[in-house]
Amino acid sequence: MNAPLSLLKMRFLMGLQYRAAAAAGILTQLFFGLILIMVYAAFYTHNGEAQPMTLKEVVAYVWLQQMFFALIVLWQFDGELFELITGGNIAYELCRPWRLYPIWYAKLLAARLSSASLRCLPVALVVFILPEPYRMPLPTSPAAFLLFTLALLSGLLLVAAISMLVYISVFWTMSPVGSVLMIAVAGEFFAGMIVPVLLMPGWMQTIAGLLPFRWMVDFPFRVYTGHIGVQEAIAGIGIQMIWLAVLAAAGQWLMGRALRRVVVQGG
Amino acid sequence: MRLYFKYMSILFKSQLQYRTSFWLLCAGQFFVPFTVFAGIYFLFERFGKLPGWTFHEAALCFGVIHMAFSVSECFVRGFDAFSRLIVRGDFDRLLVRPRSTVIQVLGSNFEFTRFGRMLQSAVVLGIAVSGLSVQWTPAKIITLILMIAGGVVVFSGICMLRASFCFWTVQGLEVMNIFTDGGREMAQYPLDIYAKWVTRFFTFIIPFGAVSYLPLLYILDRTDGPDLLYMAMPLASLLFLAPCLAVWRVGVRHYRSTGS
Amino acid sequence: MSLITLQGIGKSFKVAKRSAGFAEAVKALFVREHTIVEALRDISFTVREGEIVGYIGPNGAGKSTTIKIMSGVLVPDAGTCTIMGFTPWKDRVRYVRHIGVVFGQRSQLWWDVPVIDSFELLRDIYAIPPGIYRKNLDMLTEMLSLADILRTPVRQLSLGQRMRCEIAASLLHDPAILFLDEPTIGLDAESKIAVRNFIRTINRERGVTVILTTHDMHDIEALAGRILMIGKGTLLYDGSLSELRSRYGTQKTITVDYKAGASPIDVPGVQCLSWSSGRAVYTFDSDRIDITDLINRLSAGGELADVEIGSPPVDELILRLYKEHRV
Numbered sequence: 001m002n003a004p005l006s007l008l009k010m011r012f013l014m015g016l017q018y019r020a021a022a023a024a025g026i027l028t029q030l031f032f033g034l035i036l037i038m039v040y041a042a043f044y045t046h047n048g049e050a051q052p053m054t055l056k057e058v059v060a061y062v063w064l065q066q067m068f069f070a071l072i073v074l075w076q077f078d079g080e081l082f083e084l085i086t087g088g089n090i091a092y093e094l095c096r097p098w099r100l101y102p103i104w105y106a107k108l109l110a111a112r113l114s115s116a117s118l119r120c121l122p123v124a125l126v127v128f129i130l131p132e133p134y135r136m137p138l139p140t141s142p143a144a145f146l147l148f149t150l151a152l153l154s155g156l157l158l159v160a161a162i163s164m165l166v167y168i169s170v171f172w173t174m175s176p177v178g179s180v181l182m183i184a185v186a187g188e189f190f191a192g193m194i195v196p197v198l199l200m201p202g203w204m205q206t207i208a209g210l211l212p213f214r215w216m217v218d219f220p221f222r223v224y225t226g227h228i229g230v231q232e233a234i235a236g237i238g239i240q241m242i243w244l245a246v247l248a249a250a251g252q253w254l255m256g257r258a259l260r261r262v263v264v265q266g267g
Numbered sequence: 268m269r270l271y272f273k274y275m276s277i278l279f280k281s282q283l284q285y286r287t288s289f290w291l292l293c294a295g296q297f298f299v300p301f302t303v304f305a306g307i308y309f310l311f312e313r314f315g316k317l318p319g320w321t322f323h324e325a326a327l328c329f330g331v332i333h334m335a336f337s338v339s340e341c342f343v344r345g346f347d348a349f350s351r352l353i354v355r356g357d358f359d360r361l362l363v364r365p366r367s368t369v370i371q372v373l374g375s376n377f378e379f380t381r382f383g384r385m386l387q388s389a390v391v392l393g394i395a396v397s398g399l400s401v402q403w404t405p406a407k408i409i410t411l412i413l414m415i416a417g418g419v420v421v422f423s424g425i426c427m428l429r430a431s432f433c434f435w436t437v438q439g440l441e442v443m444n445i446f447t448d449g450g451r452e453m454a455q456y457p458l459d460i461y462a463k464w465v466t467r468f469f470t471f472i473i474p475f476g477a478v479s480y481l482p483l484l485y486i487l488d489r490t491d492g493p494d495l496l497y498m499a500m501p502l503a504s505l506l507f508l509a510p511c512l513a514v515w516r517v518g519v520r521h522y523r524s525t526g527s
Numbered sequence: 528m529s530l531i532t533l534q535g536i537g538k539s540f541k542v543a544k545r546s547a548g549f550a551e552a553v554k555a556l557f558v559r560e561h562t563i564v565e566a567l568r569d570i571s572f573t574v575r576e577g578e579i580v581g582y583i584g585p586n587g588a589g590k591s592t593t594i595k596i597m598s599g600v601l602v603p604d605a606g607t608c609t610i611m612g613f614t615p616w617k618d619r620v621r622y623v624r625h626i627g628v629v630f631g632q633r634s635q636l637w638w639d640v641p642v643i644d645s646f647e648l649l650r651d652i653y654a655i656p657p658g659i660y661r662k663n664l665d666m667l668t669e670m671l672s673l674a675d676i677l678r679t680p681v682r683q684l685s686l687g688q689r690m691r692c693e694i695a696a697s698l699l700h701d702p703a704i705l706f707l708d709e710p711t712i713g714l715d716a717e718s719k720i721a722v723r724n725f726i727r728t729i730n731r732e733r734g735v736t737v738i739l740t741t742h743d744m745h746d747i748e749a750l751a752g753r754i755l756m757i758g759k760g761t762l763l764y765d766g767s768l769s770e771l772r773s774r775y776g777t778q779k780t781i782t783v784d785y786k787a788g789a790s791p792i793d794v795p796g797v798q799c800l801s802w803s804s805g806r807a808v809y810t811f812d813s814d815r816i817d818i819t820d821l822i823n824r825l826s827a828g829g830e831l832a833d834v835e836i837g838s839p840p841v842d843e844l845i846l847r848l849y850k851e852h853r854v
Binding site for chain 2: 540541595598599600601602616619620621623624626628630633635637638639640644645647648651652653654680
């Protein structure tokens with residue numbers, strides 16, 4: 001097995017041990033989800049029919065957000081990696097016989113996957129049996145569900161690539177908080193984490209359309225609800241792949257430059 | 268108390284040592300809740316209003332709660348970060364000093380970067396006040412201040428409860444975040460938009476309702492009944508604080524009889 | 528009059544049983560099994576004002592537990608403890624004003640600010656009147672050579688410097704009793720000597736009673752007139768160092784340096800440890816063999832250049848004590 005894959009497996013298994021944190025997380029997600037739905041329900045009592053998304057679709061959106069929170073959120077701090085970059089121990093990493101980008105990528109991916117695995121199923125078990133109007137709607141068709149899974153997974157790969165860019169930027173900013181701040185604040189908003197993209201004002205939707213963030217959250221979720229049809233979904237996954245290729249290539253290139261700087265400056 | 272201010276200044280000096288990090292965190296503390304507020308603004312733009320509430324009225328509610336939250340996060344950080352204190356074994360150090368544990372824990376940590384969120388809340392309050400057609404009498408201003416103070420007391424109480432649990436177990440404390448962060452996310456909207464059980468729980472058990480909703484009605488001239496009653500509602504938060512202090516004392520006693 | 532009186536102090540802890548294996552782990556989710564560990568059993572001793580007491584024992588014997596009880600942090604299960612008329616855990620806030628505590632590995636100073644800022648905050652915590660604070664600060668600065676480091680942040684100090692500041696911090700409020708938990712651990716030789724000298728001086732000149740736990744026997748030798756030894760929760764020895772020496776320290780070594788061409792001497796009851804031309808080392812029991820007699824006999828082997836009589840190091844004595852009590 002090659003190094004990144006075995007690291008992925010190892011980190012994933014390690015993440016599964018954090019059970020107490022996961023239990024707390026599950027309760028938190030459920031609570032936040034309920035509150036959010038109540039707020040939206042209140043909004044929808046006034047002017048609800050004329051909206052681009054129905055309340056049911058919003059409910060689905062909210063629960064999907066909560067269930068897969070660990071997979072899609074940009075505000076993540078891997079303390080170890082930040083330590084490596086700012087501390088200078090990066091020299092040790094460079095002595096190892098593998099390329100750094102795939103290794104760190106695998107690590108980030110695994111952390112998200114293990115976190116989400118622990119929480120997703122328990123939350124799902126609850127939200128599908130809640131009373132109306134809180135209940136999570138089922139996917140509109142088997143095709144929609146399948147495409148949703150694909151879209152979510154490639155969205156995850158995209159998130160990891162963007163995350164990598166955050167970590168790489170720390171080589172220049174030397175401030176984990178600063179880097180995360182700059183990218184995560186805007187990124188979360190334009191992904192649709194604060195407000196679904198469709199409920200944003202028109203001009204903002206245009207901006208969101210140009211950025212890669214919405215492909216991580218808004219796109220997969222709307223495939224689930226059937227809002228995005230099969231044809232469009234397949235095309236969308238293609239666009240996700242293009243973004244992924246672009247960001248991963250950019251990331252690797254930038255990382256190469258950053259590491260060369262480290263070596264040049266001396267350990 | 269004077270001693271509390273002394274603690275504050277020594278920790279302020281401490282944190283200023285890390286200047287860039289300080290300002291960046293501050294900025295983060297400003298922008299993150301600001302995006303939430305922007306989200307609310309967009310929702311209002313789209314839907315027009317919440318049942319019974321205009322944008323500016325909701326903004327007032329939002330500003331008050333976030334101000335209370337950020338003030339408590341800044342000054343009651345000692346209880347927030349208590350789990351670290353206990354795990355490191357530093358609580359013994361506090362027990363060896365001739366002061367009450369509450370004062371010392373309060374003085375053990377401050378988080379001045381929360382100032383960013385305080386600034387954001389002030390901006391929101393400004394926006395709210397500018398858009399409201401309310402007669403700001405001295406009584407109403409006092410009520411507003413009491414609302415914020417009451418909110419601080421409620422958040423502090425929750426923090427103290429969470430810290431007290433550390434005496435029994437260090438795991439699974441994050442559940443309490445439902446009440447601090449969750450409480451904030453929920454109370455930032457006027458309470459009556461929620462289902463009945465939520466409203467009741469958060470008025471009688473964790474009294475956000477007394478602190479924000481009821482006095483808010485008074486400020487917006489939607490009340491009938493004695494004004495003074497509505498103005499004084501935030502004081503109910505002190506009733507909440509009393510059991511929290513009691514749990515803390517029980518926790519300290521437990522710690523002292525079972526060792527670390 | 529005794530300053531410190533402990534009578535029949537007992538303390539037990541519930542320790543969760545950790546067992547291996549999957550089935551056990553699952554069971555542990557529902558029922559927590561505990562074993563009761565008796566940390567202290569029937570501890571009684573008194574300390575007079577102005578004494579320096581060395582509190583020793585193997586790890587886990589109960590030293591920290593006793594110190595915590597005496598400093599008011601822990602509440603015992605049984606027994607009484609009276610210090611300066613207070614019951615430490617009952618009158619905590621009033622009692623604690625009169626004691627100073629130094630935990631060897633943990634710092635009571637604030638990490639990122641200059642030492643003097645920490646001192647000033649302590650002054651406010653203990654409500655020390657400004658005149659007394661100034662006087663104590665000047666004295667401690669001089670005695671512990673702190674003048675150069677007062678304005679340095681604690682995180683930039685070396686361990687030796689930090690320990691000196693810690694000790695000063697614990698004395699700012701004129702405590703009557705000083706509890707030192709492993710104060711010289713990790714220090715270099717020069718700092719250790721400085722700390723020991725300081726403790727001796729503060730005890731002599733200001734009458735501070737000192738209770739010291741340590742694993743370093745040189746600390747004991749330098750400071751403690753009296754030793755309390757605890758093992759497995761009970762008090763095994765309560766007496767002076769000289770008593771200890773006379774009980775276990777009678778096995779001495781004698782090293783003789785001969786001028787030239789000596790021949791080995793056989794003395795009954797004396798064991799030869801090593802012999803080379805010029806130096807011979809023997810061990811003997813000083814209770815049974817007269818030293819003058821021994822030297823006379825050894826000088827028969829050749830002209831003596833130097834004679835040295837060595838007592839067993841304190842470590843040895845303590846080890847013998849442990850062995851006797853099987854701890």
